[in-house]
Amino acid sequence: MEKRVGEIICQELPYVHVLSSKKRGEHCDYCFDRVGKLKTCSSCHVLKYCCRKCQQSDWKLHKLECKCLKNVPPAIMTESICMFLRLLIRHKNGDHEKIFNDDPLWGRSFQDLMSHSSDIKKDEKRNNQFHHIMDVLSKLIGSSFELPSTEILWEIFGKMLINSHSIQDQEHKETLGIGIYLGTSKLDHSCDPNAVFTFSGPEITIRAVRQVVKAEPQQVFISYIDTNRPSWERKQELKERFYFDCQCSLCTTKCQQIDCLMTSIKCPNSECNGFIGLKRDGKDNSVWPCGKCKHAPQTTKMIEQLHRIWDASCSHKIRLDELFKQGDMKFTLDFAEEKLESLLENNFYKFNSNLIKIMEFAKDACIQLEFWEKAANYAEKVSEGILHTFPSVNITVGLSFLMLGKLQLYLDRTQKASKSLKVAENILRVTHGSDHALYQLLVDFQQQCCLLLGNSVHFLEQGKHKS
Ligand SMILES: [Zn+2]
Ligand SMILES: [Zn+2]
Ligand SMILES: [Zn+2]
Ligand SMILES: [Zn+2]
Structure with missing residues (x-):
């Protein structure tokens, strides 16, 4: 069946979902609603619900979990540990073999999800994470129920890593938790998707943003990552987190056009108001010539210099993210403005994605500081910039x-x-x-x-x- 722009393609509740530990006590553990007074589970004193109905709906999974939670201080219950525990309980109940969706197009069991467990086992960071989770979980579970074999534990861990979605609040300001969606997990990634997903509480909705001729999972693409970055950065993240090489149009045929915009630097020809862009192929650094006058820097030294400035702007972004999370907004704003000034001196063009990201941090810090005028000026530049990149x-x-x-x-x-x-x-x-x-x-x-x-x-x- 065809889906027109804006039509719902699929809507589903998660197989397993967990409220972020930072949100516990503010939001209901089941429906994620934010209400003034939450009722605490009288048995474990950890999970909190907005109403009796939510508590009852959660009891299927919480019953066993509740027993386990009594064995540990709540502080060590990170989202991944809670999630893994819930997946183990599902497994113990035999739910991993069940298909919950009646629609054969979207029905899928947890057992059928991709795990990439052999790739994940080779990854040292993932390996450590697995062993840490298992350490905590074995204490937690104690004799409450029997764990499956190590092989199956790795499978479940892999499926959790590959298929978890972070669940945003309705205004997309904060992450409320994580969830695994069985139907949605059938959808492949594209950096230029024809569908998007949004949340309402823990429920996910997939809508067409372009006409979809056949609304079957093989024809629908969503984006797994933040796409406002050049192709080499997107590809690297997709490879590291999801173990595949992206072959979407933005990573292939439209690569030059989009990368050039996202890394745009003012054309070195002073008579021209166009821009050049950066190009990276493995370790090979080069530039895309100016679209208007075809000018491009010639010497390797100049080209390497441009790539170094780009890399520096990437580290500014990471630093700003840390600063923003630490909460010192004045310092965040000062840092962002200092870096913006230097990037503009280095001729970063107004559509450059790192310039825009840093402006976004400046804008967000201004909002926190209630510098409304300044915030609006940054917001204007940010909005125009990303609209140009994503029309x-x-x-x-x-x-x-x-x-x-x-x-x-x-x-x-x-x-x-x-x-x-x-x-x-x-x-x-x-x-x-x-x-x-x-x-x-x-x-x-x-x-x-x-x-x-x-x-x-x-x-x-x-x-x-x-x-
Ligand atoms: Zn609730
Ligand atoms: Zn409980
Ligand atoms: Zn791509
Ligand atoms: Zn030019």
């Missing part, structure tokens, strides 16, 4: 324009706000659907805009009558 329907672009619109509305730039919110609306209606809480929030802002604009028109008209 088709893209959640990040939609969210960026929504934030820009909110800031402009707050600063009484109502006309501009109305335009930004319209861009956001056109995107989020497709990606989230008009019933989603985020879309409703957007509509509220649009109504505020209308009211303000309507009032000023009314006001002007009154003025005219008087004269």
Whole structure:
């Protein structure tokens, strides 16, 4: 069956989901709702629910888990440990063989998921993680139930690593937890996907962002990673985390065009307002010539210098992420602005993805510091930049324009706000659907805009009558 743009392709609840440990006590462990007063499980005193119904629905898995949780201090229960424990309980109950979805197109059992366990075993970091989890789990489980064989434990671990999705809150501001979705796991990755996924609590929804001629899993592609990076970085992450080589259009036929944008540096020809881009093939560093005047730096020294600046900008991003998480916003903003200045001096072009990312950190820090004016200026540049890179329907672009619109509305730039919110609306209606809480929030802002604009028109008209 064909799916038009914005139509739901698949919607499902997770096979297993776990609330992030940071959110425990704020959100319900089952439905992820944020409510004032949560009821604590009277037996383990760890899990907390918004209502009796959620507690009852969770009991199938929590019954055994509850026993285990009594054996350890809650602090060591990280998401991966909780997740693994729940998967083991599912396994013990024989659920790994069951297909929960009635639709044969989307039905899949946990047993059928990819595990890449042989690749994962060779990876030292993963190996350590596995042994750490098993150490904790064996203490936790004690004699509550019998563990499957080591081979099966590796299989489950691999399936968990490869198939876990982080579950975002409705405004995509925070990660609420992780989940494994059996139907969704049938979908392959593309850096230029024809579908997107969103969450409402732990429920996942897949929607078409381009026409899908046949809505069967082999024809539907979602993106597993943040795609606003050049192809070599995307490929590396996909290889390291999911063990495959991406062959999507952005990584093959459109590679030059998109990489050139994402790594854009002002054309060295002072007469030209175009840009050149970076190219990396294994260890081989080179440049894409300017699209306008065909100019390109010639000496190896100059080319290597450009790549070094790019690598430095990558480490600034990582550092900013750490700083932002540590919470010192003034320091984060100062650091971001210092780096922005130096990247602009080094001729980073306005569409350069690292320049945009660093501006995003500056914007987010400004919002935390309530520097609204500055935040709006950064938000404007960020939104324009990513819209240029991702002109088709893209959640990040939609969210960026929504934030820009909110800031402009707050600063009484109502006309501009109305335009930004319209861009956001056109995107989020497709990606989230008009019933989603985020879309409703957007509509509220649009109504505020209308009211303000309507009032000023009314006001002007009154003025005219008087004269
Ligand atoms: Zn609940
Ligand atoms: Zn309990
Ligand atoms: Zn790709
Ligand atoms: Zn040029």
